Amino acid sequence: MTIQTYIYLIIAVIVALLASLFLYHYKSKSAFKHNALFAILRFCTIFLILILLINPKIKNTTVYNEKPNLLVVADNSNSLDFLKQKETIVSLVEAYNNNSRLKKKFNIINYQFSDQLTTSDTLNFKSKQTNISKALEELNRIYKSTVAPTVLITDGNQTIGNDYEFSAKAYNNSIYPIIVGDTTVYDDLSIKTLNVNKYAYLKNKFPVELILMYQGEASVQQTLSISNNGSIVFSKTIDFSKENNSQVLNIELPTSRVGVQTYVASISTLDNEKNTVNNTKNFAIEVVDESTKVAIVSTLMHPDLGVLKKSIETNKQRQAKILEPKELKNQINDFQLVILYQPNSLFKDLYSDLIANAVHTWTITGTKTDWGFLNKQNAYFNFEPTMQTEDYQPELNTGFNAFIIPDLDFEDYPPLQSTFGTTKFNNAYQTLLYKTVNGIKTKESLFATLEDGSQRHAFLFGENIWKWRAQSFLNQQNFMAFDEFIGKTIQYIASKQRKERLSLDYLSFYDGTEAQILKAQVFNKNYEFTANQEVLITLKNTETNETKTLPLVLNNNYYSVNLSQLSAGDYTFTVNVPQENLSRSGAFKILDYNIETQFSSANFTKLNIIAQEKNTKVVTASSIEENISVLLNDKRYLPIQKSQTTTEELINWYYLLFIIILLIAVEWFIRKYKGLI
Template sequence: MGTETLLLIILSGIIALLVALFQYKYKAKYKGKWVLVFTFLRFLSVFAILLLLINPKFTQVSIYTEKPNLVVAVDNSNSIAYLKQDKNALSILNTLTEHPELKKEFDIDVFTFDDVIKTSDTNIFKSKASNIDKALRELSSIYKNKVAPVVLISDGNQTFGNDYSVSNKYTQPIHPIILGDTTTYTDLKIQQININKYAFLKNKFPIEAILVYQGNAPISTKFTINQGNSILYSKVVTFSKQENSTVISLTLPANSVGVKSFTAKLQALKSEKNTTNNSKNFAVEVIDQKTKIALVSDFSHPDLGALKKSIESNEQRAVEILNPIDFLNKKNDFQLVILYQPNNKFKEVYEVLNAENKNRFTIVGAKTQLSFVNNNSKVFNVAQTGQEEDFQAIFNLNFSPFLIEDINFEDFPPLKGPFGDISFTVPFQTLLGKSVLGISKNEPLLATLETNSRREAVLFGENIWQWRAQSFLNETSFNPFDDFIGKLTQYLASNQQKSRLTVDYESFYTGSNNIIIKAQTFDKNYQFDTRQSLELILENISSKEKSTTPFILKSNNYQVDLSGLDASKYSFTVRSKGENLSKSGSFEVLEYNIEEQFLNADVAKLKQLAANTSGKSYFVNNVDELISELVNNEHYKPIQKSNKNTVPLIDWKYLLVFLILTLSAEWFLRKYNGLI
């Protein structure tokens, strides 16, 4: 409280006293025994009113103790149970959470993690995936501005994600408790099988197997590839301490169409402790044709290479970059033609495409000759202003021709295209709309159309190569962008009639995780219909067991998660309860549990993680040392803090109550004495 405020309060007291004396001493006719009481009550009332007008501020200081957090992260993956460490993990967790000194010194938070992290202490150790790096990064984000040492209860075996032992993104000290046997055993393992997802009928497809040996003595064993009960390939392989790995390359024939499942096996040694990793299942889908696509351009541009790589990421498709003259010599070889920024050199190309009514994908950019395209396309027209504009994309959730997902198109770099109004002479669907500086132009950036049994797409912008690069920056993978281009290509390369129910699924899945089947339904105007109730009827072909699962609406599609299915072949039917819409298919789940491939705890990585984060690593029988370290570490002591809060007097409600009481008491006494 300042000096000026204090002087005002003193002055207020003087004024309040003078007012009270003036009314009850100087001017009052009543001279009875209550005059001093009336004077005192009036003084209090006037003084309280003046205090409210001055409204002085008071400082409140509250002192409290803040304990650091102790974060306990428990690995919930199947490798913990496979290494017979599940009981140890639960025992350690119970010891840490119930220890009286730890409870006194820390606020203990328990998390479990596998491929995701959860705020739960329920552990069943059945997950078939683990991502230690992701869990530690999320914990670092949650406790970014706090003192929160992390106790990591894990075997250190990670099935996917970035290498946690060398990451610099963890902000808290990490103390791993290492679960698992550190003894080195003799072991044979199929480290990896490399194979293309697709093969073509009557061709041979390549297989690459990476085999690894852990041991000291020279050994000899047999590597085989089986299909059912038939042995398709066999080879004797030898290993030693120095020559502890080998790569086997071979080819197998694709004699029939469909999904073909195989099993690679390494004959086990008598001394092996873990034989699960001696075999690995894999599959290939054999198809009877390959889609050939012509990418026609009169000049070089980075877009050409980006489109070729994206389309050819699917082994079913091949792209050939041609100039207009070369295309005319091979025009009958292609199922789809991409016209990149056409000009008058494309005149004969358009004549051929129009005469044969071929599907096409036209890309319009800054170098496109608009007068030529407007005269030859016959389906769209772009106003010729001679100006260019940068357009960002807006994803259309109601796009109906095929199932597509938003891959954050709005965050992608803008595409450069001609400035001017766009008109179509036939019905079209907008997949991506245009926006400039965040304002929608209500015009298509990417549109599809179907006319005279022909499918066509038009992209009104160049530099789509930047989208592929941005996709990699966002997801550390080209897959989202390549899948988008792949689905657009699949739609354009086919002339099948549009269906009101579309289903998106894979022919086979490795393991039982992330089996997601997606579907879209459309009304009779082919607008995405969110009112449908879809269900999936699934049948295990081997056991004949059936189950029915409802779809859940997510964004612009319906989804059902079938993760956890046993390895087998399945058939399914997706149907709508409200309308007579259904679609059937089949897929196969290959038996593979990556968590059962580990033989030991990864001690080296866990120790490296501890060293990099200023923590310490411990084994199962050293938990007491960890508790002592946590309790005695000066960096983890509770901190006494104060909270200073300035409160104005007008917020003090009791003063208002006091004012009401003094005025009421004065009025009541005056009334009682007949002065009112």
């Protein structure tokens, strides 16, 4: 408390004393033996009331010991099941959690990882991907400024993500690798990587890239073959040795019929090879007979143009070409969609051709757009510009239903730049993204779509969409989410299909390493998305005739079901909406491939590099007592004494009010009992 507060308290004592003496000594004429008690009670009452009015602040300091964290991070991927190490990992986690000395010294926190990092310590070893790098990066963000030695229990085999050796170098805490699995190096021949596009054109050739790896001392000669429906379409004999232990093959295979074509790439096994699962890889390609051609028209040089072309062409069914307005005039009918980037007066003749040929368009505006020209040529909206530019943050409209939107964190994306103003649409439209300015959501559309008879149009009121693709990579270490968003937009605008009340979004085949998700949207008779429907999918394996029915779960503006629990094979399905009497059918294929079974032993070399970098030691499951002893004896991991000071106002002490009421009540009852009232 301050000196001023102490002065106020002294004054309160004097005031309370004088007031009580005035009431029960000077003014009262009753017996003194009663007055003394009453004066004391009244003094206490007045003094406590004055204390509440002064409201002094009291500081409380609490001293406590904070134990360092011990992170027990266990590998939960399917490779541990394949290497028969499930029980070993579970027992290791229990050994650290049940050690009384460790619990006394550390705050033990359990994590598990596969493709994602979670805090649960319940292991199931079903995940088909391992990303050690991502687990270390996320833990480093959480415990960057705290002492948190990390016990990493894994086989050291990673299937996706950055090289975890570099993530470990940037890790701020010590890492103690516990290796599980056989560390013996066996002779092994494997198809390490197989790269192929998902789509190819009929009567054309598609490229296949294979990376073959050999692990052994002797020189061997093995045969690589690729077959389609049991017929060998490619075969080659390849030599390997200790020095020549890898081969990169680039092959072109022909396409002869439309649809999903499944292939098997295999390399003959060694005589003493332990793991033969990684000698074979299944892959598929969808052969199509037509493609979508997109013209990107602009008179400017801007990074958005290259990003749009790149994103569009990630789907091999689509081709994109950057043109100037005059170049498109004689070939407009060659394109199913025209993207008009920041139109100006040079687009005048092109707009006439677009109207005459009823072409689907996507208009993207920005700071270089000629709004006077665009308002005159465009019949769908009118924009009233100002002389200022503005940065518009996107905010998703969850009620948008023109097409299924990929899961993107639009609110975290960089703002787009455009001229400040208001937009008035002349036709019925749907807003996909709203404009947000300085955190305030407006009713203005940043991204909108509309349909005019058989034509479809989209409008993006902002430039610098290239930043969104860059942000997508920062968030997920790839461009897939953004490219899928652009792909869905192109597919919707360029499509001539009539809108269905039940629309589906799924792939013709799943390769076993990606998310196997089927999505659906249900609309009422006014084509408004309905979020209260029961949506069911009935699946049938065409080989075993086994059927199962699963519900689709509502997720923002679509329903979805995860099909990852299905075994490999060909499936037909029917999605039903019983309340609306709607149904749609389709088919897909799940390839038989599990990347987690490609490893024949634990990766001691990589884990040992991490241990050396962190001045620790790799230990096996049978010698974890050595690691526990190191943790217990390391002087860096001692409790830290901390103090916490809190300031509390006396007016918040509610029991003082109770005491005041009690004092008044006691005085009243005594006076009443003595007959003084």
